[in-house]
Amino acid sequence: METLNSIECFVRSAEAGSFSEAARRLGLTSAAVGKNVAKLEASLGVRLFQRSTRSLTLTEAGERFLVEVGDGLSVIQNAVANLASADGQPAGTLKISMGAAFGRHFIVPLLPAFLQRFPAITPDWHFDNRRVDLIAEGYDAAIGGGFELPDGIVARTLAPAHGVLVAAPDYFTDREPPRSPADLPHYDGILIRSPQIGRVRPWPLRNRANEQMPVALRARMTMSDPDAACEATRLGMGIALTSMPNALPYLESGRLIRVLPDWYVEMGSVSIYFAAQKLLPAKTRAFVDFVVEHFQRERLAKRFSAI
Structure with missing residues (x-):
């Protein structure tokens, strides 16, 4: 050893x-x-x-x-x-990376059931809105999306990654809502800087007819954290383009509403990714299977869809 x-x-x-x-x-x-x-x-x-x-x-x-x-x-x-797993069961420290808001809303609530099934696993979970180098930084797995997988990494898709325009319900009390993407330059935008490229991505909006239009909001502020952007949007500061996983808790609680609901942004997929190995550690396999099963059982892929 x-x-x-x-x-x-x-x-x-x-x-x-x-x-x-x-x-x-x-x-x-x-x-x-x-x-x-x-x-x-x-x-x-x-x-x-x-x-x-x-x-x-x-x-x-x-x-x-x-x-x-x-x-x-x-x-x-x-x-x-x-x-060395405990009594033949998955064991050890499980180092996982995930986005802060995503992890808090959709992964942390799984802890009681996960640890009841796998009591010998010790979570070491990192909440950070960035892409990590799994192998170099010693992570067992990560949850995220919106980027190409590097060599030696594989992924299991959890849900589509759609982006939607959102605003506070009372934001349009004294103004007309936009009727098409062409109206967006007349509204304040709460922009979100991508952690992958360090700037705001120029995502195109599309509809079910696959027509495309630019997101041309008037930049009022820029934030690096999508949950903070949702909070600023909730306070009536403008319109934000954010991913459905980040927007969903706000939309389902009524704190935010969709703007131009027939339009959305295609951002790829939300996936759980890990090193491509013939012999995957039992603790990693247990976590991956548990999360995939939960997403399928709760039909989260449908809830994350903007279509």
């Missing part, structure tokens, strides 16, 4: 390009990572890294070794984790 830990330190250091970054990802000190790599080099009788005060680069032997052990490391770790 000590050799396995040393190999993991080597692989993560090669991926990160530094002992300090590998240490951060592994939850160790930089000195501990360097010591483990040195032990591995001593046992192999070869130097794996060229070290300097500014850089850490693989030697030719290190490059060969990384190719040979990189894929096998996760397989061995998962086999050990599955074998």
